[in-house]
Amino acid sequence: MKYMRDSFLESVYQQMSYNGKIFVLSADVGAPALDKIRKDYPSRFINTGIAEQNTINVATGLAMEGYQVYVYGIAAFFLRAADQIRNSLLLYHQYSPLNINILSTGKGISYETAGPTHHCLEDLPVFSAFPGFEIYVPSDATMARAMAAQLIQNGVRYFCCDGKKVALIYNDDFCFDLSDGYITRNSGEKSCIVTMGGMLSFAEEILKVMRSKGIEIGLIDLFTPTEFDKDKLLSILNNYSKVITLEEGYREEGVLSVQIQKLITGTCIKLHKFGFDRKYIFEPGPREMHYKNAGITINNIVNVL
Amino acid sequence: MPDIIKFLKNKSMELYKETLLLHKRAPSTRIASALSTIDLFSVLAYGGFFDITNKKDRFIISKAHGCFSLYPILAEKGIISKNDLEQIGREGALLGTIPDCNVPGIINNGGALANGLGIACGMALAMKLKGKPDNICVFQGDGECNEGSVWEAVIFAAFHKLDNLLLIIDDNKMSMLGRQKEILGLDPLSEKFRVFGWNSYDVDGHNVNELYPMLEKIVQERLNKPKVLVASTVKGKRISSLENNCLCHIISMSSEEIDNALAEIGDSL
Incomplete structure (x- = not known):
């Protein structure tokens, strides 16, 4: 961390x-x-x-x-x-x-x-x-x-x-190519999660759960959510029937959901968005509580996958 | 009258004339706001102690809407063309009604107001780090002093002793909908700066006899404090229908009015 x-x-x-x-x-x-x-x-x-x-x-x-x-x-x-x-x-x-x-x-x-x-x-x-x-x-x-x-x-x-310490996903010797704007963390069969930031470690947990069920899912780390190579990413997402955006932003207005929605418009891909309701949150509590209140739980996402 | 004063007064009158001509071509220009700048710009541009074109010194326009009166100066100095002046505001023209950084000789975008001083602080720091003696001058309106970003920069400049920085306030005492004293009130403006750790100076912003020696002195002054010149000016200067008119900011002069004003100025040249 x-x-x-x-x-x-x-x-x-x-x-x-x-x-x-x-x-x-x-x-x-x-x-x-x-x-x-x-x-x-x-x-x-x-x-x-x-x-x-x-x-x-x-x-x-x-x-x-x-x-x-x-x-x-x-x-x-x-x-x-x-x-x-x-x-x-x-x-x-x-x-x-x-x-x-x-x-x-x-x-x-x-x-x-x-x-x-x-x-x-x-x-x-x-x-x-x-x-x-x-x-x-x-x-x-x-x-x-x-x-x-x-x-x-x-x-x-x-x-x-992120304002908190975050789990290390990439090893020190990982060779980053930042030019495409995303990194393919895993390739899967039918479904793919697109996420970014500290949410990636949460998505990696989902990947493990699905793997334990014998299902491989795709996982994209979209670290440049606006200036990524759109043709390349679309060609990857076209391999899936379902795409899930997972972000610590507003569910409909978040930069990931907007960008991916725009990207896959006109394709047969079904899009599911996980994010926060469009309102201010006054209730104090740990991040997990806020995620749960927004419906961002491993179970909910696994059910969609 | 010394030759330089006579010369600068003539330059002022020419600039009044050229600015009115620009307004005739582009009626959406803020003429009243520009007319309070003229004598200050003439002395700065032609006084010989400051480079208003940004080749050596830095000139930041913070009240950009009133600074289209700089265009004739840039044209005379060969930085933009006379034809650019003819085309102001037209489709495809270089010059808009508010100067921006796409115009050669203009280096910032001051249309949003109250950001010029902060940018100048960064430049003044950079010049000091590089050991360069160049002067940084910001041209700001008094109305901008309503904005918090101005006072953030005022505090910063004093703390960092940016004595290569001169702020000129075109204190025409009006903003868009009326007199400052009836909106928020800024008096005593130069005293406020003094309390914030600046060296403050007051001047009649239309009196070239006072302006020239004052600006010549304080541009070069280095006393470990930033400097402010509060120049008392008249919004809509020389145009009776604009002077003392609370709504002059949003008034466009008619062609006939402009022609009459030009004739008056022509007689005095």
């Missing part, structure tokens, strides 16, 4: 030793790896305070002057800076490419007991509507590190990390 954000920032820290163009901003959110950056590269790290709008504007100004900027903060509060992400950052980026990487923590209901102000089921649907904003959802700490190490060219990216 490891925090995605730590692996990501460890890679950024390593890169800072040989890349003097890297600048890191934090909107007053901490992480152990960030402490190392703060200590060893004090001139290229700033805690911008509880001020997400200004943090994005400052990042834009730094990037316009040639810096490769990393911005770290809490997912729910980057929505507060949606105007700055769109008007300051992305509009400019369309004319003169920038290198800005927004690292968010607290995806979905990671902050399970903190209530709806800290839950974030809307960032991906909102940000996926912004032209030029690349969205990445690492499914474990190994993938988060690979993303930080590989995605260093110009681009404006949103890395959406």
Whole structure:
């Protein structure tokens, strides 16, 4: 189990030793790896305070002057800076490419007991509507590190990390090819689960249950839910009669359900969506409780499969 | 009168004329908002102490809707063409009614308001890290000071001692639907900045005799504090139907009105 954000920032820290163009901003959110950056590269790290709008504007100004900027903060509060992400950052980026990487923590209901102000089921649907904003959802700490190490060219990216430690799915020596936007975890017979982020480890459990019943199901880790290779993924999904989207987002409006629905329109594939009801959740409790309340249980999914 | 002052006053009058002509071609331009910028832009662009075209210094327009008055300056400096001025707002033209970063010489998108200062903070930091002496100037409206993002940046700039940063506030005391003092109230504006750790200056934003020495001095000033120049201006300056009209922001002048104004300016040139 490891925090995605730590692996990501460890890679950024390593890169800072040989890349003097890297600048890191934090909107007053901490992480152990960030402490190392703060200590060893004090001139290229700033805690911008509880001020997400200004943090994005400052990042834009730094990037316009040639810096490769990393911005770290809490997912729910980057929505507060949606105007700055769109008007300051992305509009400019369309004319003169920038290198800005927004690292968010607290995806979905990671902050399970903190209530709806800290839950974030809307960032991906909102940000996926912004032209030029690349969205990445690492499914474990190994993938988060690979993303930080590989995605260093110009681009404006949103890395959406779970707020909790997540089980390691990929081994350290796993060779990530991020170009297709997805990884096929397993091939199956009739049904296939498409998921992303921390939900992948939950889907792996379902895979085991089905295997114990003698049934192989497909499993796709769609870590880039908007900019994936649509032709390639459709050719894979066409091998199945049933596709299940499984996400810590709204059941109908979640970025996975919308993208996969769009992708398979016109095919004979039946789509089942697992996600949250479109309402705010005030009841505190562990993640499992929230999943159960939303009908996201192994039994329910196995029954559909 | 020193030659430079005379020269700058002439440039102002030419810019009033060119801005009115742009408004005649594109009536949806915010003319009242642009008329309060003219004397400030003339001194900045032609005073010889600041590069308004973003080749050396950085000029961020935060109240972009009122900054189409920059277009004639960019044309005169050869960055855009005279024909671009003729085509403003037309299908396929380079120039929209609100300047954006697709126009050569303009580097940001200030149509949403209140983001220019934060962007400039990032640039000012970058310049300091690189050890560059270049000046960063932000041109902002007073109405934008209603937005929280402005004050986030105000705090940031003071804390990080961004003394290569100059904020010019075009304090025309009006926003879209009326006078600031009847909407939220910003007075005393320069005092607010002083309390936040800035060096504040006040000036008559239409008096070139005052503007030139003031801007020449504070653009270069480096005293460990960011600088703000609160320039008292008149929205709709020189046009009697716009001056002191609470709704002048959304008023387009008629062709006849523009022609009369141009004739008056022509007489004074």
